[in-house]
Amino acid sequence: MSHSSDNDIKPLTGGALFIGALCLAMANFLAILDTTIANVSVSSIAGSLGTSTSQGTYVITSYAVAEAISVPLTGWLSRRFGSIRVFVTCFVLFGVFSILCGLATSMTMLVAFRVFLGLAGGPLMPLSQTLMIRIFPKDKSHAAIGIWSMTTLVAPIMGPILGGVLCDQFSWPYIFFVKTPFAIVAAILCWKLLQQFETKTVRSKIDKVGLALLVIWVAALQIMLDEGKDHDWFESSRIVVLAVIAVIGFVAFLIWELTEKDPVVDLKVFRHRGYTMSMMTLSLAFGAFFSISVITPLWLQIYMGYTATISGYATATMGILAVFLAPIIANLSSKFDPRPFVFVGVMWLGLWTFLRSFGSLDMTFEQVSYPLFLQGIGMPLFFVPLTAIALGCVKPSEMESAAGLMNFIRTLSGAFATSMINTSWEHQTRYVHAELAGLTDRAGVATQAMQSSGMEIGQIRSSMDWLLQKQSVMVATNQLFMVIAVIFAVAACIIWFAPKPQHAVDPGAAH
Incomplete structure (x- = not known):
């Protein structure tokens, strides 16, 4: 981005820095929160709009794809109109389209508004990152990266809780309404506080x-x-x-x-081996992580009898340790070789996914949530140093497009993973169900016992089928967790193909 000489612009301090950082973190948080806030509400939304649950997943993927498409445009928009103007405009539009999503009366309308919401949300992610680093003093830049990474990691986990609570206590439109006041107020504060950081505009072709x-x-x-x-x-x-x-x-x-x-997307940054390997690790590991985040609340609600709220609480335990560790790891990975951090972090996620592949239907809330709580340690370990490796391998002049492309790949991995995990889950459940159906109650002992207790044959069949379905889903979920654990392990090993970054990232240079 071309901007007025950086030396004239003083970083923010004190209260202004706190509010500025809070508003920028809010923008990134809301944009990423929206990728998962509808996860636990898909069945409610689909039910109230009269479509199937599989069509309901369009609510998740339409947003993610629109967001992924608008991320690469951020650089051009900032050069053409100024980064603060673009940021605040997108933030306000994000608030407006959130309201329209809540007011939608059909699935077609909702998906259309979700596309516009995604287009508005896309630029918020890279711009919140670049502006966060510019408003912090140079020596505190690792804190800026830590805060930004923290919101990136915590938002997808907070989505299901917030979605669950709002859906249970009120109704699904509130998962969209709730974001608007935050977006509008934070946008106004950003406009007031950050105007001195506005970048010069250049008439560039798109x-x-x-x-x-x-x-x-x-x-x-x-x-x-x-x-x-x-x-x-x-x-x-x-x-x-x-x-x-x-x-x-x-x-x-x-x-x-x-x-x-x-x-529009500078693919030449892939000539750097370190950047390419980082992106391969990112797409596999983030896709695997996102798959777990999508499948867990659905399984807990439909087959374990959890409400949306409680399934949200269970999945949210993953974010608790991540919040505290992100700033510490940001500091450490700027001082040491970041590759071992990434390797350990992704392997840790894989190990706990593997341990979770031995689940059963009589698991308690603690048995579901405790592995997720410990699994959370791996997230900042993988995500924060990976950013350092990716941006440390490219030339300073390429950092902006490298950061934008990284956001694009991460968002797209999440969208593709959502579709693929849903498909695999349904397919695997049907396969296991067919296998188990032939083995269930061959001698008719259970059927006779139910009949003698006064149940009719129709009731017996449906209750047997439901038991079978729950068991099939449990087996299918365990098998998929096993596959996802292998994907994590592969992603962890790929990072060793990246060379050690030659220069620690001076985050200010990226932007």
Whole structure:
């Protein structure tokens, strides 16, 4: 970003710094919170709008894809209109579209408003990061990275709790209404406090072809992943067409972006091996982490009889230790080689996912939440130093596009993981159910016992089927956790292919 000489701009201090940091953290928190706040409410939303739960997941993926598409535009928007103007405008629009989402009366309307909400939320993530680092004094830059990373990690975990409580106590529109006052007030405070940090504007052209190709391949791939299970995958010509569009769009996008002078996504940063390896680790590990965050509340609510609130509490224990550890690890990873931190963090997540793959239907709340609580240690260990490795491997002039691309990859990994985990979960449950059905009560002992207690044959069949379904889901969930644990282990090993960063990131240089 070109901005007025940085030396003239004094960082904020005291109360102004506290409020500024709080408002910027709020922007990042709300934008990321929205990726998971609807997770536990999908069944309520789908029910009240009269669609199936699998269509209800569009509420999650439509937002994530729109957000991923608008992240790479942040650099161009900031150059063209000034970063503070873009940030505050997006923040206000985020508040407005949140209200419209709550007022939606059909699934089509809700998904459309969620797309606009995602487009407004996308630039909030990279801009909150760059502005956070600019308002802090240089020697406190690791604290800025720590606070930003903390909100990035805690928001996806807080989403299900907040969504659950609001959905149980009030009704689903409140999961959207609740964010508006925070967004509007924080946007006004940012406008008042941060105007001195406004960047100079330059009339720069936008890479329209690159943007169009990005929208085409990402949207086609996401719709294919979302709808595949309903249309029996490649048996359906619609899914085949979407797959072809996604592949051709992606190849065309790569060729165009690598040859365009001012690309919308600067793919040349992938020539740095450290950056490429970091992104591979990030996409696998964040996708795996996001899968657990999606599947756990659904399993607890539908099959373990938890309310949305209690399932939210169970999943939220993961964020408790992360909050305290993020700033400490940000400080440590700026002094030592960050690769061992990432390796240990991702392995730790994998180890606890593996231990969770031995779950059973008679688990107590403690047995569900305690492993999640300890698993939380791995999150800041993986995420904070990974940012240091990725940005420490690129040239200072490339840092801004590298940071934007990192946000893009993280958001897209979450969206794809949501679709894939839902599909795998349903498929695996059906398979296990079919296997178990042939083995259940062969001698008819349980059926006779139920009949003698006065139950009718219809009741017996439905109660047996429900028991079988719960057991099938438990087996399928355990099998998927086992696979996710392996993905974590692979992601952890990939980071050793990255060279040790040559320079510790001077976070101010990134922005």
